[in-house]
Amino acid sequence: MWKKLFTWLDERLGLNDLYKATLDRPEPKGNWWNTLGSASLFLFLLQAVTGIFLSVYYTPSPDHAYDSIQYIMNDVAFGWLIRGIHHWGATLMVLVVFIHMIRVFVTASYKYPRELTWLIGVGLLLCTLGMGFTGYLLPWDQKAYWATTVATSIAGSVPWAGPFIMKVLRGGTDLSALTLSRFFAAHIWMLPAVLIGLIGVHLYLIIRHGESAFPGKDD
Amino acid sequence: MAGSHHISRRDFITITTAAVGTVIAAVVGLPAIAYLIDPALKSGTSDAWIPLGKLANYEIGKPTLVTFTRSKVNGWEKTVNSYGVFVVRKSDTEVAVLSNKCTHLGCHINWNADKKEFICPCHDAQFGIDGNVLGGPPPRPLDRYAGDKVEIKDGTLLIHFLEG
Numbered sequence: 149m150w151k152k153l154f155t156w157l158d159e160r161l162g163l164n165d166l167y168k169a170t171l172d173r174p175e176p177k178g179n180w181w182n183t184l185g186s187a188s189l190f191l192f193l194l195q196a197v198t199g200i201f202l203s204v205y206y207t208p209s210p211d212h213a214y215d216s217i218q219y220i221m222n223d224v225a226f227g228w229l230i231r232g233i234h235h236w237g238a239t240l241m242v243l244v245v246f247i248h249m250i251r252v253f254v255t256a257s258y259k260y261p262r263e264l265t266w267l268i269g270v271g272l273l274l275c276t277l278g279m280g281f282t283g284y285l286l287p288w289d290q291k292a293y294w295a296t297t298v299a300t301s302i303a304g305s306v307p308w309a310g311p312f313i314m315k316v317l318r319g320g321t322d323l324s325a326l327t328l329s330r331f332f333a334a335h336i337w338m339l340p341a342v343l344i345g346l347i348g349v350h351l352y353l354i355i356r357h358g359e360s361a362f363p364g365k366d367d
Numbered sequence: 368m369a370g371s372h373h374i375s376r377r378d379f380i381t382i383t384t385a386a387v388g389t390v391i392a393a394v395v396g397l398p399a400i401a402y403l404i405d406p407a408l409k410s411g412t413s414d415a416w417i418p419l420g421k422l423a424n425y426e427i428g429k430p431t432l433v434t435f436t437r438s439k440v441n442g443w444e445k446t447v448n449s450y451g452v453f454v455v456r457k458s459d460t461e462v463a464v465l466s467n468k469c470t471h472l473g474c475h476i477n478w479n480a481d482k483k484e485f486i487c488p489c490h491d492a493q494f495g496i497d498g499n500v501l502g503g504p505p506p507r508p509l510d511r512y513a514g515d516k517v518e519i520k521d522g523t524l525l526i527h528f529l530e531g
Contacts, residue, residue, distance in 0.1 A: 218443065224405045
């Protein structure tokens, strides 16, 4: 029965080919350092799922942001767990993405024909940092407020265009309700959309080119 | 490997990965369900004795609307809800207190002094002065405060109000 159903689906969707292309790819030689990309992807999915759950209760307004998080932490069943995973997952993701980048650099995997994979990886790194930056403001506590004050001021120190960049980031001259809501929009809509798109291309390129072999002594 | 108790390395990895994956999914997935339905699991009920003023102040035979507010904390926000009851004094000591909430779909009814009936503006439901249905769609008479839900203490009328 299940086999019949699977065959029916496979004939139409090509599940076996899909499986072979994505998960059953040949690896040059088993190496744990090569798993960091998959680990980053897993952490991204974990952040996406826990983030969606958090948005059920979180309210991006100065009046309620802090209180809604207090509610998640103290009153909602397992709210502490969902937010804890999102909080620590964010830190871990930045860490894993960085180590992944260092691995690719050290093993020279960014060379021909994988330059584009590297460039898109740079975009993914920037998006990941952007997610960390925008997510940091959302609890709207003292640490979040002043961290964003400082960080947007740093952006404001850019020669000539600085003040304008700062105004765009803050949605005005000061940190306000506008800052919180635009950071929220960037955090849950804009950056994730860019991330998903870039991850898609990144994965396509990896499947297309295969894993790079580790450089030997002669390389 | 036929007849051997050993499983292949590939099968071992597959089974271990599936098992660990299932455990992780359960550890995150089950709390996630509790997280989502949590507000529905909280009771949200409260009760209080609401004083409606001196009974002597109510005119006999004339339904009088009394409104009061109750504040409630929903999540991180305190909301103030307004409620209304019609006090119908029948004699010096006898009184009926009716909810002003239509039993059809919850609109607020009004007393029509000319027709001597309560009329709901939403779907034209009609109730008598004692709360019985005279016409329209309501499935049951108006909710009333009677028996141990109403008390007269030192001439003051009180109702036992249940919320939620």
